[in-house]
Amino acid sequence: MPDPDFQTHAPFLRLYVEHEPALRGYVRSLVPTLQDAQDVMQEVAAALWKRFHTLSAHEDFRRWAFGVARLESLEFLRKCRRDRHVFGDEMFDLLAAEAEDAADDLTEERKALDACLQKLPGEQRTLVESAYAPGVRMDELAARLGRTAMAVYKSLHRIRTALIECTKKELAKEGLT
């Protein structure tokens, strides 16, 4: 693997940092769990780094990176398909295509998310902070809260739903929807 100094790779880092949130969301839509997405993103980062020299125009970085992320996600699903319940190839392709098409809109939703997070009631913020903290186990968190794991999952889903609704309103205010 090439190992030149940081400065030499400033263009790569700049592009990666710019597009990493979109890539992360994209990968998350293609694999079953957050941990899966984290694992795949490690591989995506490595693959992008390794193949960066093959990118002819920096303007094409996002499209190229989405392609790499799609392949890495597919590879991951093929490996885990035996013992995991995952979507089939057709749904994978459909989601991959639509996620790429919707990338700009999803970027706007992420931008609007900051404001919406600030509006979350304290109890919900605490739950999100706890559930997304490093190394947290949902069964342990649920036990700590005196709830079932499924109840916590559903609460988190409701919070995400509320956040999505909020982002839509924020974007509507800005005339972006």
Next chain:
Amino acid sequence: MNPDHEKNQDLMARYLAGVADADEVRLLETRMSTDAALRRDFLSHANVDATLLASVQPAAIEATREKPKPTRWSGGVARLAAAAAVVAVSWSAFWWNTGGVKVDVLAISGSKASSWSIGSTRRLRDLALADGAAQLRLANGVVLDLVAPVHLRFVDDMHARVLAGSVTADVGPAGSGFTLDTPSARVVDLGTRFGVSVLDDGDTDVAVFQGKVEVHEPKGTTQKQSVLTLKAGDSVRVSSQALVRRQALIATRGESAFVLEPPPPDALVTGVSDNIEDDGFRSFYTIQRGAMKPGVRPYSTLGRPRWQAMPGTEFPAGLLGADVIGTFSADRHERDLQLDVNVSHACTVYVMLDTRGEVPNWVRRDFIDTGLRLRSGPWAGNPVVQGMTTDANGEIHVEYVVWKKAVPTAGTITLGPPYPVGEATHRAMYGVAVK
């Protein structure tokens, strides 16, 4: 609303949590295959899910830390992860004001200065500075200096993780045992001032300015834990493969106390090394970039003496703003010393020689006497100044002649020993500046 909306949401919640069974996955898949709105809703949920995780924990770093795999720490990926986490402050664009560690803001510069006021108290868990610097005091009195780009995550008052960049800790009695984790090491204070830099390839530099620290293998290492004790003036680099070697040069800033800082991309002095290879020898040289002026330290390990103009004269203008290489005083005893200074472009190297000593042949041969003089001081209780008398202010200063050498291009300049054997005890080690 779709009459099956509740069911769809339930299926989606279970799928995204990774707990849906085979029938539920097939059912959700079937419904999504014919419902574009449901697919779009699914994408939004995935997007929010990933964003929440990245906001609460910058995942590239965390995943690497929590699931150490040697190949992932090698070369570019670690560099990528670390650098990305530093640059992408927006990943932590919000952090929660609930929880975290209480800190007093003692000093702040850069873009954070517009929203943080000096003297304010904040609760922090994650702090990423893309520019500027910060000085924070924890409730137990531990003072942390952070120089951007840096990313620090607090575990509690006694424990933090340096994910990228340089952090210097000044630990008082109440903070004894304060611990900084990095990707390749765990550094435990033994009552001291020390600095930790996480490099962009995941390696860690540890430098001790006062007292002692213990350097352990990183948290989560399954191998038997080994411990290395470092004393003041020592520095090591710990690789992600747990290899430890002396780190001969550290970059510092600060006048009253050293603070580690990351090297700038356009550094003139890119390395300093010597030929001293004693077992357990880990002394470091310092580089204070652009810092030459009255009051700057000439030596890496001596706190008191500072460069000064000669009485009644101005500080030599040609030296102002030069990079100051802090040599260590014990170097003066090395009769075979070879001190290599690597520079990235054309420059002038200045060597300041104690006027009490003979001018070494290598200086006479390669350097030009500028006619300029400097002094360092005040000195006290050091054999270097034994036998010297105090001046009118009751202080002792050592005087130096400034020699210079023009370096036409990038390369390595080798400096030699300061004194013949036996003559070094009561002479000062030479000083070095590059401009």
